[in-house]
Amino acid sequence: MTAPLIEGRDLVLSFGNERVLDQVSLAIHPGEIITLIGPNGAGKSTLVKTLLGLQKPDSGEVVRKQGLTIGYVPQKLAIDQVLPMTVKRFLTLTRSVSRAECEGVLAQVGAGHVIDAQMSQLSGGETQRVMLARTLLLRPHLLVLDEPTQGVDVSGQAELYRLIDEIRHELDCAVLMISHDLHLVMAKTNQVVCFNRHVCCHGQPETVRQHPEYRSLFGVREADAIGIYTHEHDHEHDLSRHVVAGCGHDHSHDHHHHAHDHVTTVKEGAETNQ
Amino acid sequence: MMDDFLFRAILGGVLLAVVCGPFGAFIVWRRMAFFGDMLAHTALLGVALGLLIGVDIRIGMIATCLVAALLLSYGQRQARIGSDTVLGMLAHSTLALGMVALAFVQGVAVDLMAYLFGDILAINTGDILLLAVGGAFAFCVLAWMWRPLLALTVSPEIAAAEGIPVERLRLVFMLLMALVIGMAIKIVGVLLITALLIVPAASARFFARTPEQMAIGAGLFGAASVLAGIALSWHVDTPAGPSIVISAAAIFILSAGFAPVMRKLTSGA
16 A cells, blocks of 8 residues: 555543543545544544644654645634635635636635635635635645534535535545534545544445444434444443443554454444434 | 934834734734733833843843743643633733832832833934834744734644644744834833734724735824824823824724725725
8 A cells, every 4th residue: 555645653642631532543545535433522623633733642643744735624714803804815825826716716616706705704605615615726635624514504515525525536635524424425435434532443334334224224314313323342432432341352553454354333322413 | 303302202103013013913813912911011020130130121121021922832831721811920920020120129210100101202212223123023024924824823723734833833923022012112111012012903904804904004003103192292291102002092993983984885886
């Protein structure tokens, strides 16, 4: 396999007494689409921030490929009203770009009309489109999306995912996405990483999709049935999200590379998504 | 013919206001007004230390502001004490320490009012030189790091993802701010310096559509406040520092009143 674009090795991070990242190893290779799922408070955003270098781990290391360009789309970007910022100016935030180029990428994401609007006046969906337009200008090797559809209404979400997929093909980049909306991302993703302070397991969505329990859960109850996706682990997570029972398998090894030959089941976890 | 001291006051004041413009804008955007206040408070300790050790008090003020900025950037990483608490503790302990230290200064009658509210009419050629050199330095460094610092202000995550050295930029900005505040105290004083930074920037917000417009507007409004304040002081014999701040506040109120009218006019056109 080619060298990873970015790789976190044995990342450990605690906030006070609470361990948020517990020996996390994750590598993203060129062309991969990895979706990170897990309950609220599982530390998904913290993991991403650590990979981006914004949060220093207590131990472990993040190795970035030389010359790697990362495009980052946050959950929602709240540009404060105290900061005047047109969409055009925002697109040129880290590099100069001509107005024509800005118009081009905005049109591509279906937001051509907002070029002179203030960022703080945009709706959630418009903001995310502008963020995606920015990544088109950046042409990153890796696109990192942190719950990119959170501030967007349901009808806009599918459209936004379609757009992300389109952009990914155009840029031919790797994608790391955090998402709750398992049913929407499953079709596009090639690796699902189930994460709750440590990498619980990871595998291809096909394995997951073909499983009868998955079908019963996501097939019947569809959109609302976005329960927490847990494989048949030998440990459970209690309501406060701590790992309760001791894990049968060795968590110190690199999950990323071990074969997932254990039975993969999807079920609604003890905690549900309210 | 214009008196020499008046000319120096106008030159020094306008120089400072122009430098304060873009810094003030960043202070408003990054919500660091209290941080500026705290830095100014520590400057009084610098005055005392300067007198005690026998160093130029301008150097004393700038040096203590720089040290305070470093202490603070360290203190803010301590999660167990909120950063506002760290700020408050540092601001008031250093102010108290400065007052106590001033009591030890013998033989010199310290004009406390001049440090608290500034004494722009007393600035000398050395002050102007310091403002010109230090101001130009701070201005150039800020201009050089403008784009990444703005990206960091919009979103630290985006900035970090795109390879901007977030922590280093934050520190450099804090140190530059300390330098500007250290230089500014002679003109508007410990208690009023934050006003000269944030009020013109707040006024400029009403008319700006981009960050750059706001920064330039802040410089212009700041310069206008200095001129109006000195004129007021000259004609009505009011203290100059407070007059400058009052002018800045008046410009803010006028801007707030004028902005909706202007918006109506431009949208109607």
